[in-house]
Amino acid sequence: xxxxxxxxxxxxxxxxxxxxxxxxxxxxxxxxxxxxxxxxxxxxxxxxxxxxxxxxxxxxxxxxxxxxxxxxxxxxxxxxxxxxxxxxxxxxxxxxxxxxxxxxxxxxxxxxxxxxxxxxxxxxxxxxxxxxxxxxxxxxxxxxxxxxxxxxxxxxxxxxxxxxxxxxxxxxxxxxxxxxxxxxxxxxxxxxxxxxxxxxxxxxxxxxxxxxxxxxxxxxxxxxxxxxxxxxxxxxxxxxxxxxxxxxxxxxxxxxxxxxxxxxxxxxxxxxxxxxxxxxxxxxxxxxxxxxxxxxxxxxxxxxxxxxxxxxxxxxxxxxxxxxxxxxxxxxxxxxxxxxxxxxxxxxxxxxxxxxxxxxxxxxxxxxxxxxxxxxxxxxxxxxxxxxxxxxxxxxxxxxxxxxxxxxxxxxxxxxxxxxxxxxxxxxxxxxxxxxxx
Numbered sequence: 001x002x003x004x005x006x007x008x009x010x011x012x013x014x015x016x017x018x019x020x021x022x023x024x025x026x027x028x029x030x031x032x033x034x035x036x037x038x039x040x041x042x043x044x045x046x047x048x049x050x051x052x053x054x055x056x057x058x059x060x061x062x063x064x065x066x067x068x069x070x071x072x073x074x075x076x077x078x079x080x081x082x083x084x085x086x087x088x089x090x091x092x093x094x095x096x097x098x099x100x101x102x103x104x105x106x107x108x109x110x111x112x113x114x115x116x117x118x119x120x121x122x123x124x125x126x127x128x129x130x131x132x133x134x135x136x137x138x139x140x141x142x143x144x145x146x147x148x149x150x151x152x153x154x155x156x157x158x159x160x161x162x163x164x165x166x167x168x169x170x171x172x173x174x175x176x177x178x179x180x181x182x183x184x185x186x187x188x189x190x191x192x193x194x195x196x197x198x199x200x201x202x203x204x205x206x207x208x209x210x211x212x213x214x215x216x217x218x219x220x221x222x223x224x225x226x227x228x229x230x231x232x233x234x235x236x237x238x239x240x241x242x243x244x245x246x247x248x249x250x251x252x253x254x255x256x257x258x259x260x261x262x263x264x265x266x267x268x269x270x271x272x273x274x275x276x277x278x279x280x281x282x283x284x285x286x287x288x289x290x291x292x293x294x295x296x297x298x299x300x301x302x303x304x305x306x307x308x309x310x311x312x313x314x315x316x317x318x319x320x321x322x323x324x325x326x327x328x329x330x331x332x333x334x335x336x337x338x339x340x341x342x343x344x345x346x347x348x349x350x351x352x353x354x355x356x357x358x359x360x361x362x363x364x365x366x367x368x369x370x371x372x373x374x375x376x377x378x379x380x381x382x383x384x385x386x387x388x389x390x391x392x393x394x395x396x397x398x399x400x401x402x403x404x405x406x407x408x409x410x411x412x413x414x415x416x417x418x419x420x421x422x423x424x425x426x427x428x429x430x431x432x433x434x435x436x437x438x
Contacts, residue, residue, distance in 0.1 A: 003079050006105075008035060014156060020061075039055065079120060103119070118147070127204040130149050130151050130201070221255050314407070316349055317388055320359040321359075350378060351377075352389065379402060
């Protein structure tokens with residue numbers, strides 16, 4: 001099929017490349033001329049495992065192309081996906097200005113001779129956004145155009161988005177007629193995944209509800225970790241026992257500093273706002289947010305308790321990205337924790353395998369922050385090491401090298417990467433989450 005995707009961020013670019021990989025002809029549109037130029041040169045502006053090779057291969061095969069023209073995208077795509085940002089506003093509601101702008105551009109680009117078009121919301125949007133997109137298109141489109149609006153929420157995890165899209169555990173789309181449903185099925189037939197067809201409003205709610213539930217699991221296990229610390233239990237064993245229940249599962253039951261990134265914080269806030277706008281105060285999700293925010297504060301208090309005064313203390317930080325296998329630093333808990341420590345006068349040096357450049361550009365780190373040359377150089381003379389991101393490089397670190405370089409071998413592990421007994425055997429004082437310190 002001929003498909004177009006408006007927006008080439010994480011979702012749009014990955015979706016476009018994967019659609020092309022299974023044989024569709026894809027036009028990706030972005031209004032950033034520099035980004036389009038970069039993509040046409042075979043480079044990608046983000047780090048996502050496997051994505052660069054996918055883009056290069058499909059550009060070379062002629063199945064994937066890039067343009068700055070929405071009109072070209074509407075002309076070339078029988079189905080036009082909207083994958084533009086939906087950032088949060090100060091009150092937690094979603095800024096839909098990008099969606100409205102693109103809907104209007106699509107409408108003004110439609111022509112009767114193009115035939116039937118399906119316009120799909122791929123961005124994560126509040127319920128009833130589809131009806132607003134439809135109203136906008138009808139308002140600005142020429143007479144005689146035929147179109148339908150659909151919702152097709154994405155379920156991609158940064159760091160494994162390519163695999164998530166090529167091997168999805170489910171495909172959800174909401175439509176209001178059989179013609180749109182048929183075209184959406186044809187798009188996803190090559191993926192051989194379970195398909196759920198719903199009304200548009202249900203599809204829109206599924207993404208917010210799913211992400212909020214996963215955030216709930218994270219906050220729940222972090223709350224249980226606090227009980228473990230007070231009782232002497234081991235959160236790793238408790239989580240393992242809980243996760244063995246098939247009704248619950250082990251995923252998202254890792255105690256740590258809490259959730260961050262571009263999705264969970266935004267989507268939880270949005271779902272609270274959506275629910276309240278519909279007349280239901282979602283108090284459970286408010287507690288999820290509260291527990292998540294408190295988790296970082298409690299971790300900082302443990303660092304402060306041990307170091308007494310943070311001012312002028314040299315601290316190493318491993319991790320800037322909000323999680324492993326991505327360079328995304330949006331809503332990174334590691335960066336927030338770094339700023340908290342520097343606000344108290346700590347001297348921080350940090351390193352991340354992929355997030356250094358994005359942190360410099362978008363991380364909003366305190367001006368006193370120092371970027372290390374490598375993960376071990378950060379440790380030279382440090383009085384403490386704080387681990388903020390669960391990179392494999394950190395989990396497999398040379399413990400003797402850590403001990404040798406640090407002024408005092410003291411680790412605060414916000415991701416529970418190490419075995420406390422192993423750390424004790426190496427003579428390293430070790431503090432993690434939900435487990436006894438050694």
